[in-house]
Amino acid sequence: MTIDPSSGRTLSDRQWGSYFVSFIYELHQGLLLEKVGEVVVGILALFFLLSITTGLYLWWPAAGKFRRTLSYQSGGSPVRQQYDLHKLSGLGSALVLSLLAATGFYLEFPDAVISVVRWVSPVQDTSPQAEPRSDLREGAASILPEQAVAIARDTFPAARVIWLGLPHDQQDTFGVGLRQPGEVRQAGGHSEVWIDQYSGAVLRVQDGQRFTGGELFLAWLFPLHNGEAFGLTGRWLVCVTGLMPLILYVTALRMWWMKRTARLRQRAR
Secondary structure (H helix, E strand, O other): OEEOOOOOOEEEOOOOOOOHHHHHHHHHHHOOOHHHHHHHHHHHHHHHHHHHHHHHHHHOOOOOOHHHHOOOOOOOOHHHHHHHHHHHHHHHHHHHHHHHHHHHHHHHOHHHHHHHHOOOOOOOOOOHHHOOOOOOOOOOOOOOHHHHHHHHHHHOOOOEEEEEEOOOOOOOEEEEEEEOOOOOOOOOOOEEEEEEOOOOOEEEEEOHHHOOHHHHHHHHHHHHHHOHHHHHHHHHHHHHHOOHHHHHHHHHHHHHHHHHHHHHHHHHO
């Protein structure tokens, strides 16, 4: 639900799964197959990294031929033209594609990546199981959502409130997500305050400006994956780069088909 902060008027009310963008997100995340699909997508990300690595290995030029490998021969044979298009598309997008594949693997298997990061740097446990619980009091009334937001603002006076999580049961807490100046996540922020729904006590704080090295590394991964780490330019770069695999696989398939056709013609003579 989106609400005008000045008037309190409801601007939009959308349930996840009821609009097109949520369908595209779930298709991208798990092929509409829930957990099974997420595992498949995560494994495909690893295979994609392997494909990029082997492609760079096959391209790597011999000594003295580096400039030639960066050229496009418009007057060459059809196979050569497809090869040059394939080669240059792969070179131009290899770094960003590798980044997208690596960060995509993290998004599908975050626990595995976090466990590795913890070997070199502390990382706070923010899983649902580790979230604090409200102190249930007989007959006590819950504080209002706006009171929870005010408490969070007092905790981080310079931050902008991004989202509010309401309690789902009698011991759940209010969760308030904020973005402090300098945090890499533009849409969601990395600071969060957990508040007892009855007393209004601050039970836990996540300060995005005091992250450990490991937490800061993890904080960058999603913004790098969707491009928001570099604003609109980054989003456009990710969008355009996302089309590159289509070009790479189509040109590779066409090269294979052209060579196969040529071999069959030679055998038929």
